Amino acid sequence: MLKPSNIVALAILAGITANTVYAVENTAASTVAATDINVTITVNKTPIPQTRIDLRLKVAAQQGQPDSPELRKAIRDDLINLEVISQDAVKKGLDKQPEVVQQIELTRQTALANAYVMDFVKSHPVSEDAIKQEYENQKSHYGNKEYKVEHILVDTEKEAQAIVAELKKKGSKFDKIAKKSSKDPGSKDKGGDLGWTIPSSFVPPFGEAILKLNKGEISAPVQTQYGWHVIKLDDVRDLKIPTIEEARGNLEKRLQQQAIQEAIKGLRANAEIKQ
Numbered sequence: 714m715l716k717p718s719n720i721v722a723l724a725i726l727a728g729i730t731a732n733t734v735y736a737v738e739n740t741a742a743s744t745v746a747a748t749d750i751n752v753t754i755t756v757n758k759t760p761i762p763q764t765r766i767d768l769r770l771k772v773a774a775q776q777g778q779p780d781s782p783e784l785r786k787a788i789r790d791d792l793i794n795l796e797v798i799s800q801d802a803v804k805k806g807l808d809k810q811p812e813v814v815q816q817i818e819l820t821r822q823t824a825l826a827n828a829y830v831m832d833f834v835k836s837h838p839v840s841e842d843a844i845k846q847e848y849e850n851q852k853s854h855y856g857n858k859e860y861k862v863e864h865i866l867v868d869t870e871k872e873a874q875a876i877v878a879e880l881k882k883k884g885s886k887f888d889k890i891a892k893k894s895s896k897d898p899g900s901k902d903k904g905g906d907l908g909w910t911i912p913s914s915f916v917p918p919f920g921e922a923i924l925k926l927n928k929g930e931i932s933a934p935v936q937t938q939y940g941w942h943v944i945k946l947d948d949v950r951d952l953k954i955p956t957i958e959e960a961r962g963n964l965e966k967r968l969q970q971q972a973i974q975e976a977i978k979g980l981r982a983n984a985e986i987k988q
Contacts, residue, residue: 754789756796765792833976839968847964848957855911855954860923861947863887863905866897866940873934873941880931880943887931887945896940905945911952919944 754761769788770780778784807813865887867873876894879885888904895901912920919942922935926946935942957964 754793756793757800759796759800761792761796830973833973834969837969837972839965839972843968844961844964845957847968848960851960851964852954854913855952856913857952857954858949859909859911859952860949861909862907862923863891863945863947864897864900864907864919865891865895865905865943867894867943868896868940870934870936870941873943876943877931877934909950 753763753766766785766788769792770785773784773788774780802808808817865873865876867876872894876890879890880887888906891905892901895905897905900907912923914920915923916937916939918935918937922932922942922944923946926932926944928946928949930946932942932944935944
């Protein structure tokens, strides 16, 4: 029901994760030139440069792992294992298998896409005016109130009407009926409770119905693409809006995502694509 509200990392936008970074360097393990500086390990005369170890340490730090002698040893051991395995795989001709060739090419493209995103972010900084404008847009979108809502989702209007009639009976409990009858897996076990939220987080018919309810009131059946809903408004309170400084990081990432998406659209528009 709810639209996602968290800001997705830019690397995820481009389809890149920390695991992909591992894959990129693992694929390259047997192709580093012997002239690379800061070589600290060699395997059958093939160098594993310090820069590769540093990349692994950086990824580990991004994943919340503190630097330590144990971590560095584990990384070095892993890189050595990858090198001896990849060397033997090449000897066996496995690098010529069509599926492996495609995996290597996808990894190469992913690394390039990651580099493109990072370069784009660096060369297209978000302006202060854009951040302020986005902040005002978000404030307008969220409004100044939040609502504690419960709902019961069923397949047909007839079922929803029957639930409304049942709720009007003395002693009927909304949460018990929700646990028994609701089709919403996200809220059914919680008695239909959706917690504190804002109407714009829902599809329009649902959000609009919330705004028409008084505290403690139950709606008539409401139809959305998910089915038929019976909605109860438990409470209303003022929405605490974060300051622009508190929201700055998320606002900047949101604007960067939008800019990157537009850049990718431009690249696709200018490309000759046949499907």
